[in-house]
Amino acid sequence: MKNLEDYAGDINKCSKCGLCQSVCPVYKETGNDCAVSRGKFVMLDGVLKGDLKLNKNINKYLDLCLKCGKCSDFCPSGIDVCKIFETAKYQYIKNTLTGKIIFFLESRFIFGNFINFFKLITKPFRKKISKKNTNCLKVVYFKGCINNIFPQTDNFLEKIFKNSNVEIIEKDFDCCGLPFLSSGNLKRFAQAKEHNLKMLDCDFDYILTDCASCESTLKQYINAKFINIGELINLQGLKFKYSKPVKITFHKPCHLENDKFLIPLLNNCKNVEYVKMPNYDECCGFGGEFSIKNRKISKAISEKKAENIIKTNADYVVTTCPGCILGLKQGLSGGKNSPKVISLTEFLDNAELIN
Ligand code: SF4
Numbered sequence: 117m118k119n120l121e122d123y124a125g126d127i128n129k130c131s132k133c134g135l136c137q138s139v140c141p142v143y144k145e146t147g148n149d150c151a152v153s154r155g156k157f158v159m160l161d162g163v164l165k166g167d168l169k170l171n172k173n174i175n176k177y178l179d180l181c182l183k184c185g186k187c188s189d190f191c192p193s194g195i196d197v198c199k200i201f202e203t204a205k206y207q208y209i210k211n212t213l214t215g216k217i218i219f220f221l222e223s224r225f226i227f228g229n230f231i232n233f234f235k236l237i238t239k240p241f242r243k244k245i246s247k248k249n250t251n252c253l254k255v256v257y258f259k260g261c262i263n264n265i266f267p268q269t270d271n272f273l274e275k276i277f278k279n280s281n282v283e284i285i286e287k288d289f290d291c292c293g294l295p296f297l298s299s300g301n302l303k304r305f306a307q308a309k310e311h312n313l314k315m316l317d318c319d320f321d322y323i324l325t326d327c328a329s330c331e332s333t334l335k336q337y338i339n340a341k342f343i344n345i346g347e348l349i350n351l352q353g354l355k356f357k358y359s360k361p362v363k364i365t366f367h368k369p370c371h372l373e374n375d376k377f378l379i380p381l382l383n384n385c386k387n388v389e390y391v392k393m394p395n396y397d398e399c400c401g402f403g404g405e406f407s408i409k410n411r412k413i414s415k416a417i418s419e420k421k422a423e424n425i426i427k428t429n430a431d432y433v434v435t436t437c438p439g440c441i442l443g444l445k446q447g448l449s450g451g452k453n454s455p456k457v458i459s460l461t462e463f464l465d466n467a468e469l470i471n
């Protein structure tokens with residue numbers, strides 16, 4: 117496991133150009149330079165030089181980050197920003213009482229059994245995904261924690277792919293690890309990684325995901341081909357029809373690498389009109405624990421997002437990340453005539469599958 121010192125070279129690569137300010141949702145909302153990577157690097161550089169202590173105040177600024185990765189993607193110096201923040205966070209929090217409590221709650225004993233409990237009690241409500249012949253496309257389905265708690269997505273998948281040439285393989289995965297990275301629990305992240313890698317000891321063509329954040333985290337340590345549900349639907353050439361005309365808009369999650377599947381998929385949905393919202397790839401403001409630790413800022417970012425959604429007059433706002441669903445709902449809550457927030461999978465499940 118690396119220390120902050122190991123990232124000294126990367127931190128020094130920051131030219132202080134400030135370009136990250138133009139993409140950082142938290143900076144845009146707060147105007148605070150400590151919210152964006154440049155400001156955080158100035159502080160961490162001070163820590164490395166011994167001028168500053170890695171303390172509660174710096175930790176507060178490390179938490180003032182959605183881990184959206186937009187600054188990393190945009191940074192001309194190519195700095196892997198989130199890795200550095202996670203390491204600094206781990207270095208600070210591991211020896212604090214708060215850290216010890218969080219690490220205990222995130223352990224496999226507590227967090228793992230919490231998810232296992234929901235898997236068990238929702239089992240009777242999940243349709244068994246049917247086995248297929250040996251020559252079909254084999255996908256290992258990474259459900260993610262939300263779909264382990266709620267059974268709906270299993271049932272949507274069973275219905276959508278029932279007559280397709282796809283075998284959906286289920287495995288007993290741990291969490292992808294993203295919440296552990298956010299809390300600085302790098303040891304627990306390593307444990308989830310080790311377990312998930314062990315689960316892939318079978319023949320498969322793709323890892324299927326229903327959550328852009330899970331997929332982006334898994335890609336950090338699994339070297340395999342990934343496919344999301346939208347891409348799999350296009351690959352199988354599935355077509356859908358809504359019984360009456362509906363208008364939809366799409367929110368692109370920060371962690372969704374590319375959304376090229378969307379337009380071809382919607383072209384195969386009869387009675388569905390797509391309206392692109394302004395800044396459709398702007399963050400929803402949720403960011404997991406960010407929404408708890410920075411309640412007001414999170415809500416303000418979500419509300420800005422909601423203004424753009426409402427401008428489209430859509431019936432549905434569709435997305436591919438359970439976390440974003442919460443962020444979008446947070447922004448739209450209380451608004452009259454707000455579109456319904458829905459996952460892509462549920463949106464397609466509401467339609468009729470046609471030939
Ligand atoms: S864009 Fe990159 S190099 Fe420029 S200030 Fe931000 S972190 Fe530093």
Ligand code: SF4
Binds near residue numbers: 142180182183187188
């Ligand atoms: S990861 Fe996102 S929220 Fe965090 S500093 Fe970078 S752009 Fe801002």
